[in-house]
Each structure stands twice: as structure tokens, then as C-alpha cells.
Amino acid sequence: AVRDRGGAATSRGAAGAAIRLLDREPNLAGQLAVAAYRLEPTALAAQALVEASVRQIVASTGTIRGLRVTSDGRYLIAVGDAGGSVWDIADPARIHRVGDLTADATATATGRAQLAAGSGSRAADSAPRSAGSALRAVTIAPHPSASATAPVPQTVVTAGADGVLRLWQLSPPRLVDDGAPDQVRTAAAEVAPLADLHGHVGAGTAVAVSADGRTLASAGTDRTVRLWDVSRPRSPRALAVLTEPAAVTNVVFTPDGRSLVLGGPGHLAVWDVTDPWKPRSRAERTAAADVRAIVVSPGGRWFAATTTTSRGTQTEIFGLGDPRGLRRLASIAPGPAPASGPAPAAAADVPGALALSADGHVLVVGGAGGQITLWDVSAPSQPVRRGVLPVGATTGVTALGLAGPDGALAAAVGDGVRLWQLDLLAAQDEVCARVGDRISREQWRSQLGHRRYDPPCG
Secondary structure, three states, X not given: OXXXXXXXXXXXXXXXXXXXXXXXXXXXXXXXXXXXXXXXXXXXXXXXXXXXXXXXXXXXXXXEEEEEEOOOXXXXXXXXXXXXXXXXXXXXXXXXXXXXXXXXXXXXXXXXXXXEOOOOEEEOOOOOOOOOOOEXXXXXXXXXXXXXXXXXXXXXXXXXXXOOEEEEEEEOOEEEEOOOOOOEEEEOXXXXXXXXXXXXXXXXXXXXXXOOOOEEEEEEOOOEEEEEEOOOOOOOEEEEEEEOXXXXXXXXXXXXXXXXXXXXXXXXXXXXXXXXXXXXXXXXXXXXEEEEEEEEOOOOOEEEEEEEEOOEEEEEEEEOOOOOOOEEEEEEOOOOOOOOOOOOXXXXXXXXXXXXXXXXXXXXXXXXXXXEEEEEOOOOOOOEEEEEEEOOOOOOXXXXXXXXXXXXXXXXXXXXXXXXEOOHHHHHHHHHHOOOOOOOHHHHHHHHOOOOXXXXXX
């Protein structure tokens, strides 16, 4: 027992040193974090390990407005004021840019779509896409067969500040036969335009695709939500138009695809879209707050929404399926401790950002003060704070993404993206893949005392 307590104390000491050294000596800090966790998996060692796994990407898209990580954890897509970019993040030692989502690409003839303008429909505009258009939101159409071992082309959807929805195909690396013996080669991943959808008057603000990949919902500043059939992404069709009392900034499908949760300035609403040709309003809630982000639980029993008022920012959890309407289950602040009311005034100007793990147990909240808070929402009516990740910026997190088999967490801060591994085994691999000089015996003795010298990364 004495030896165990000593191991825990040494682990915490090395982990604390790792956190302090991260900015100045990241190579040493990473190895100390791995060594501390392997010695004794204390909470501080786990925190140090996750923080040491951070990677940074300058996305070159201006201020980032939206990001997504593909379900297999391989690709990150960021969109913002200067367009969008796609990154291969599978190899922690070699992050590279796959391609750009440029608004000046021209839609192909097969990518022309139909649009519904309220009183009828017409062919989509076949003119070139407007150059330099900012992108406001991005989503990825779910593909049941997509996996890290058997990648398939995926459909990406963006919403532009010009009101145009753009569909893209993200193709993974593939074998190409050039027709000659021994001439099979691997073609690089690429992204290419599929179709343009016109219909919104004013900027697009949000996009979402149902779990079966067949229905697209888009929102805009024109106070409408539009439903589209994207089962054939090269030739999508307009389905229906929902009119809301104010601009809609968020749209999310429930996992069964039967309901659509949406929100904007002063309101939350749930629509029944079982028949996407004839959607019906199910529930609505008004409040003096702007809805900044929404995530729905994997079971479809509840959703979380971050709202901002002049007094601050808070995240609330609401039950779904209650015939009496939207019932609030819990309210949490994005700071270091739970709160029953709004966050402090310092958070008032911070955009809300949310992400939810695939199992629905971890809710990630981007808050004020340059930090991200992780909450255990296994019991959604009683969320428990599990940890805090420092972002190191006071501008706030504008978007979050959480996906992949190893739990990659992406946070957009300004024009950059920071990536962490929440899976601790993956985090160790992440750190060791980037190690340069191995920790010296002197450095080891300084932080880990007289324990046997055992470099954690070979």
C-alpha cells in the first residue's frame, strides 16, 4: 500500500510537470505524460496525456464557422469565412491537406438540382459558383458501410453565405489500374463537387442529414428550413419548406430520422418529418436567448442546446417525446462548476459550441475563458463535470467535432483547429508518434526519482 501511494504521488508529480512544460518543451512533456500514466493512471496523469496529444492545424479558411470529423476518424473538414478545407488526420505524424471546398467550382450537368421557391420548382442555376463565397456550416451524410478498414466515398454538404447549398464527394485513397502489368498505383484522396442547391434567400446557417443519409435539412436567415431528398447526391430533389418565426441557426435530426430539432434567436422547435413531404410541428419553446448549438442523444430521448443572452451562456438539456412539450431536464454552465442559472457575464460574447460522443455519455461544451469542459451525461438530468481542456485563447471555441473510433475531439479557435485524443491508449500512441529526442536519464531522474529508467516511447 505504501508503494502504491508512492507510485500515485510520483505519477501526479510527473503529470504536473508535463502540463507545465507543454508550451516550452512539448517533446519532454509528452514523454512525461505517458510515463506518468503508465506508472499510475491517476486523474492528473490522464489529463496530462490528453493535453499532450494535442495537434494544431491552421485551416486557412478565415474564422472557422463549422467543422466535422468523419465517423472513421480519418478526415477533418473545416469551413469558414474564406471557404473550406479537408484534412487527412489519420496519421498523427503526417497530417496533410486533401483538398479545398472552393465556392468558385462549377457544378456539373449531372449535379444540377431542383429547388422549391414556395410557389413551384425550377431547375437549379447552372451558372458557375460565385467566387470567394464564405461557408457557414458543414455536415457529412452518414454512410453505414464507412469504416477505417473499408473506406467509401462520402457526401459532404456545406451552406454558403450566398445561400447556396453545395454537395461534395470525398473519395478516400483507392487502387488504380493503369492497364499495364505491375502498374497498379494508389490514387490520393480527393474532394470534388457534386451538386448545388438554390432556394434560400440570404445566407445559409445550418445543415444536417438524417442517419440513413437520404434527407437533408438546411436553414437560413430567411426564416425557413428546407428539406431535400439527397439519396442520389448527384441529383437531389426539393421536398418541403418549413417557415419559422425567426432565423434558424441550428438543425439536427433525431437518430431515427422521424424528428427534426431546430433553434434560433428566441426559440426552439421540434418538427415531425416522418413524411418529409408533409412535416408537422410537434413542440415549440420560446425564450429570450439565442440558440447557438444543438446535439441530440443517440437514443433520441433528449437533446442539449447552448443558449446565449446578454447575461451569459449556458447549456440546457431537454427531454424529447414528452406530450406536454419540451421539458428542461438540467442546466449547466460552461465554466468549471455546475450552475443553475446563466454563466457569468464574461461569457456573453462567446459563441456556443457542443459535441456529443457516439455513445451519448460525454457532452463537450466550448465555453468562456479559453476552455472546453467535458460532462458525463450518462444520466442527462444529472450531468457531472469530468474534466477541462485549456484552449489557450479568450476568443472562445466557435465549433466542436467529436468522432472516430478513437474519440478524436476537434475544436475551432479563430482560423485554427486543435485536435485531442480522448481515448487514452490512442493518446499514448499519438504522443509517441511525434517524439523526437528520447527522454534522458537526467530528465527521468529529475521528474521520476529513482524509478528504473524506462523511456515510454522506445
